Amino acid sequence: MTRLQQVAAGEETAGYSEAEAARALRWIGDEHARRVSDTVTDLVSDPSAENRRRFYAAQNAAVDTDYWAAKSTPLPASALAPGG
Protein backbone atom coordinates (compact mmCIF):
# COMPACT_ATOMS: atom_id res chain seq x y z
CA MET A 1 0.00 0.00 0.00
CA THR A 2 2.87 2.37 0.77
CA ARG A 3 4.25 1.66 -2.70
CA LEU A 4 0.84 2.29 -4.24
CA GLN A 5 0.72 5.66 -2.47
CA GLN A 6 4.20 6.55 -3.70
CA VAL A 7 3.32 5.64 -7.30
CA ALA A 8 0.02 7.55 -7.05
CA ALA A 9 1.94 10.60 -5.79
CA GLY A 10 4.45 10.32 -8.65
CA GLU A 11 7.35 9.60 -6.27
CA GLU A 12 8.06 6.16 -7.74
CA THR A 13 7.43 4.32 -10.96
CA ALA A 14 6.07 0.82 -11.38
CA GLY A 15 4.42 -1.42 -13.94
CA TYR A 16 1.23 0.59 -13.52
CA SER A 17 0.48 4.27 -14.00
CA GLU A 18 -0.18 6.99 -11.41
CA ALA A 19 -3.85 7.00 -12.36
CA GLU A 20 -4.09 3.23 -11.92
CA ALA A 21 -2.42 3.43 -8.51
CA ALA A 22 -4.80 6.22 -7.45
CA ARG A 23 -7.75 4.14 -8.67
CA ALA A 24 -6.58 1.11 -6.68
CA LEU A 25 -6.22 3.22 -3.52
CA ARG A 26 -9.69 4.66 -4.04
CA TRP A 27 -11.11 1.16 -4.52
CA ILE A 28 -9.57 0.02 -1.23
CA GLY A 29 -11.22 2.92 0.62
CA ASP A 30 -14.56 2.36 -1.14
CA GLU A 31 -14.45 -1.34 -0.36
CA HIS A 32 -13.89 -0.66 3.36
CA ALA A 33 -16.85 1.75 3.40
CA ARG A 34 -19.05 -0.76 1.55
CA ARG A 35 -18.22 -3.54 4.01
CA VAL A 36 -18.82 -1.30 7.03
CA SER A 37 -22.12 -0.16 5.51
CA ASP A 38 -23.25 -3.73 4.71
CA THR A 39 -22.35 -5.07 8.13
CA VAL A 40 -24.02 -2.23 10.05
CA THR A 41 -27.22 -2.78 8.04
CA ASP A 42 -27.11 -6.45 9.06
CA LEU A 43 -26.29 -5.53 12.67
CA VAL A 44 -29.19 -3.09 13.01
CA SER A 45 -31.70 -5.51 11.49
CA ASP A 46 -30.38 -8.45 13.55
CA PRO A 47 -28.17 -7.45 16.51
CA SER A 48 -26.76 -10.94 17.01
CA ALA A 49 -23.25 -11.62 18.33
CA GLU A 50 -22.15 -12.83 14.90
CA ASN A 51 -23.36 -9.66 13.16
CA ARG A 52 -21.71 -7.55 15.85
CA ARG A 53 -18.43 -9.42 15.31
CA ARG A 54 -18.67 -8.92 11.53
CA PHE A 55 -19.31 -5.20 11.95
CA TYR A 56 -16.33 -4.71 14.28
CA ALA A 57 -14.11 -6.75 11.95
CA ALA A 58 -15.08 -4.49 9.01
CA GLN A 59 -14.66 -1.32 11.10
CA ASN A 60 -11.29 -2.38 12.48
CA ALA A 61 -10.03 -3.27 9.00
CA ALA A 62 -10.98 0.22 7.80
CA VAL A 63 -9.28 1.78 10.83
CA ASP A 64 -6.11 -0.29 10.27
CA THR A 65 -5.96 0.83 6.65
CA ASP A 66 -6.45 4.46 7.70
CA TYR A 67 -3.55 4.20 10.16
CA TRP A 68 -1.42 2.46 7.56
CA ALA A 69 -2.16 5.02 4.86
CA ALA A 70 -1.44 7.90 7.25
CA LYS A 71 1.68 6.12 8.55
CA SER A 72 0.54 6.84 12.11
CA THR A 73 0.75 4.80 15.30
CA PRO A 74 -2.63 3.34 16.34
CA LEU A 75 -2.69 4.66 19.90
CA PRO A 76 -6.11 5.52 21.37
CA ALA A 77 -6.44 9.03 22.76
CA SER A 78 -7.37 7.56 26.14
CA ALA A 79 -5.93 4.33 27.51
CA LEU A 80 -9.38 3.58 28.91
CA ALA A 81 -11.14 4.00 25.59
CA PRO A 82 -11.43 0.91 23.39
CA GLY A 83 -9.03 0.98 20.45
CA GLY A 84 -10.45 1.77 17.03
Add this chain to the structure above:
Amino acid sequence: MSDQWAAWNTRWNGEKIGGSDGLFTHAYLDRLHLSHAARDATAVSLGAGRGGVNTTRGAAAAVDGVLVGGGGFLGQVAASLRGSGFTDEDMIQRAVEARGYVVKHAGDVPLADKNLAEVVAASNYSAAMNTPAAAAELERAVLNYSLGREGIQLRGAARDAGRTIWLPRAGRS
Protein backbone atom coordinates in the same frame (compact mmCIF):
# COMPACT_ATOMS: atom_id res chain seq x y z
CA MET B 1 -46.00 32.44 5.70
CA SER B 2 -46.65 29.48 7.95
CA ASP B 3 -49.25 29.26 10.68
CA GLN B 4 -46.43 28.95 13.18
CA TRP B 5 -44.88 32.22 12.05
CA ALA B 6 -48.29 33.90 12.12
CA ALA B 7 -48.69 32.74 15.71
CA TRP B 8 -45.32 34.23 16.61
CA ASN B 9 -46.11 37.57 14.97
CA THR B 10 -47.68 39.04 18.09
CA ARG B 11 -47.61 42.58 19.50
CA TRP B 12 -44.66 41.86 21.76
CA ASN B 13 -42.76 40.98 18.60
CA GLY B 14 -43.64 44.41 17.15
CA GLU B 15 -41.67 47.50 16.28
CA LYS B 16 -40.95 48.58 19.86
CA ILE B 17 -38.77 45.54 20.56
CA GLY B 18 -36.92 44.83 17.38
CA GLY B 19 -39.40 45.85 14.73
CA SER B 20 -41.22 43.71 12.21
CA ASP B 21 -37.91 43.18 10.39
CA GLY B 22 -35.74 43.52 13.44
CA LEU B 23 -33.64 41.37 15.71
CA PHE B 24 -36.45 39.35 17.26
CA THR B 25 -38.06 38.62 13.92
CA HIS B 26 -34.82 37.24 12.57
CA ALA B 27 -34.27 35.17 15.71
CA TYR B 28 -37.65 33.51 15.24
CA LEU B 29 -37.02 32.97 11.54
CA ASP B 30 -33.79 31.17 12.48
CA ARG B 31 -35.77 28.87 14.76
CA LEU B 32 -38.34 28.25 12.05
CA HIS B 33 -35.54 27.46 9.61
CA LEU B 34 -34.01 24.90 12.00
CA SER B 35 -37.38 23.28 12.68
CA HIS B 36 -37.93 22.97 8.93
CA ALA B 37 -34.45 21.44 8.54
CA ALA B 38 -35.34 18.86 11.20
CA ARG B 39 -38.73 18.21 9.60
CA ASP B 40 -37.24 17.75 6.12
CA ALA B 41 -34.56 15.34 7.34
CA THR B 42 -37.20 13.39 9.26
CA ALA B 43 -39.32 13.13 6.13
CA VAL B 44 -36.34 11.62 4.31
CA SER B 45 -35.91 9.00 7.01
CA LEU B 46 -39.61 8.18 6.54
CA GLY B 47 -38.90 7.72 2.84
CA ALA B 48 -36.29 5.14 3.79
CA GLY B 49 -39.13 3.05 5.21
CA ARG B 50 -38.24 2.86 8.87
CA GLY B 51 -38.13 6.44 10.13
CA GLY B 52 -40.40 9.44 10.57
CA VAL B 53 -41.56 11.61 13.46
CA ASN B 54 -41.24 10.01 16.91
CA THR B 55 -38.99 7.19 15.72
CA THR B 56 -35.35 6.77 16.75
CA ARG B 57 -34.16 6.78 13.12
CA GLY B 58 -36.22 9.88 12.43
CA ALA B 59 -34.72 11.57 15.48
CA ALA B 60 -31.13 10.76 14.41
CA ALA B 61 -31.90 12.09 10.93
CA ALA B 62 -33.54 15.22 12.35
CA VAL B 63 -30.53 15.93 14.57
CA ASP B 64 -28.32 15.66 11.50
CA GLY B 65 -30.71 17.91 9.58
CA VAL B 66 -30.47 20.66 12.21
CA LEU B 67 -26.68 20.45 12.57
CA VAL B 68 -25.64 19.92 8.95
CA GLY B 69 -28.60 20.97 6.80
CA GLY B 70 -29.73 23.83 9.03
CA GLY B 71 -26.32 24.97 10.25
CA GLY B 72 -27.49 24.96 13.86
CA PHE B 73 -25.54 23.96 16.96
CA LEU B 74 -26.16 21.19 19.45
CA GLY B 75 -27.96 23.42 21.96
CA GLN B 76 -30.61 24.24 19.36
CA VAL B 77 -31.34 20.65 18.37
CA ALA B 78 -33.87 19.64 21.03
CA ALA B 79 -36.08 22.71 20.51
CA SER B 80 -35.90 22.24 16.74
CA LEU B 81 -37.04 18.62 17.03
CA ARG B 82 -39.97 19.72 19.18
CA GLY B 83 -40.81 22.36 16.59
CA SER B 84 -40.74 19.78 13.81
CA GLY B 85 -43.33 17.59 15.52
CA PHE B 86 -41.42 15.29 17.87
CA THR B 87 -43.36 14.87 21.11
CA ASP B 88 -41.44 12.03 22.79
CA GLU B 89 -39.18 14.03 25.10
CA ASP B 90 -37.13 10.98 26.13
CA MET B 91 -36.48 10.10 22.49
CA ILE B 92 -35.37 13.68 21.76
CA GLN B 93 -32.96 13.68 24.69
CA ARG B 94 -31.49 10.26 23.81
CA ALA B 95 -30.90 11.36 20.20
CA VAL B 96 -29.22 14.60 21.30
CA GLU B 97 -27.04 12.73 23.81
CA ALA B 98 -25.95 10.18 21.19
CA ARG B 99 -24.98 12.86 18.68
CA GLY B 100 -23.40 14.93 21.44
CA TYR B 101 -21.14 12.02 22.38
CA VAL B 102 -20.09 11.50 18.77
CA VAL B 103 -19.44 15.21 18.21
CA LYS B 104 -17.37 15.38 21.40
CA HIS B 105 -15.35 12.18 21.00
CA ALA B 106 -14.83 11.80 17.24
CA GLY B 107 -12.07 14.39 17.48
CA ASP B 108 -10.25 12.17 20.00
CA VAL B 109 -10.06 9.28 17.51
CA PRO B 110 -6.73 9.74 15.72
CA LEU B 111 -7.80 8.91 12.16
CA ALA B 112 -7.18 10.78 8.93
CA ASP B 113 -10.74 10.05 7.73
CA LYS B 114 -12.93 12.10 10.09
CA ASN B 115 -16.10 10.34 8.90
CA LEU B 116 -14.56 7.02 9.94
CA ALA B 117 -13.61 8.62 13.28
CA GLU B 118 -17.33 9.41 13.78
CA VAL B 119 -18.17 5.76 13.04
CA VAL B 120 -15.67 4.61 15.69
CA ALA B 121 -17.06 7.09 18.25
CA ALA B 122 -20.65 6.05 17.43
CA SER B 123 -19.84 2.34 17.67
CA ASN B 124 -18.12 2.88 21.04
CA TYR B 125 -21.23 4.72 22.25
CA SER B 126 -23.52 2.02 20.84
CA ALA B 127 -21.50 -0.75 22.52
CA ALA B 128 -21.58 1.08 25.86
CA MET B 129 -25.23 2.22 25.82
CA ASN B 130 -26.92 -0.45 23.70
CA THR B 131 -29.98 1.74 23.09
CA PRO B 132 -32.07 2.27 19.94
CA ALA B 133 -30.88 5.90 19.82
CA ALA B 134 -27.24 4.76 19.88
CA ALA B 135 -27.90 2.24 17.09
CA ALA B 136 -29.65 4.92 15.00
CA GLU B 137 -26.71 7.28 15.50
CA LEU B 138 -24.30 4.52 14.44
CA GLU B 139 -26.36 3.97 11.28
CA ARG B 140 -26.24 7.69 10.52
CA ALA B 141 -22.48 7.86 11.06
CA VAL B 142 -21.90 4.86 8.76
CA LEU B 143 -24.17 6.39 6.11
CA ASN B 144 -22.17 9.61 6.27
CA TYR B 145 -18.90 7.65 6.05
CA SER B 146 -20.13 5.70 3.02
CA LEU B 147 -21.34 8.83 1.26
CA GLY B 148 -17.95 10.39 1.83
CA ARG B 149 -16.48 7.82 -0.56
CA GLU B 150 -16.65 8.11 -4.31
CA GLY B 151 -18.47 5.37 -6.15
CA ILE B 152 -19.76 3.60 -3.08
CA GLN B 153 -22.71 1.30 -3.68
CA LEU B 154 -25.12 1.54 -0.78
CA ARG B 155 -28.08 -0.71 -0.19
CA GLY B 156 -31.37 -0.77 1.65
CA ALA B 157 -32.52 2.14 3.77
CA ALA B 158 -29.13 3.85 3.67
CA ARG B 159 -29.15 3.92 -0.14
CA ASP B 160 -32.71 5.31 -0.32
CA ALA B 161 -31.97 7.99 2.24
CA GLY B 162 -28.71 8.90 0.54
CA ARG B 163 -30.34 9.27 -2.84
CA THR B 164 -33.07 11.53 -1.59
CA ILE B 165 -31.19 14.07 0.45
CA TRP B 166 -27.64 13.38 1.50
CA LEU B 167 -26.27 12.92 -1.99
CA PRO B 168 -27.68 16.21 -3.40
CA ARG B 169 -26.52 18.03 -0.30
CA ALA B 170 -23.00 16.67 -0.72
CA GLY B 171 -22.96 18.03 -4.27
CA ARG B 172 -23.32 14.67 -5.97
CA SER B 173 -26.02 13.47 -8.31
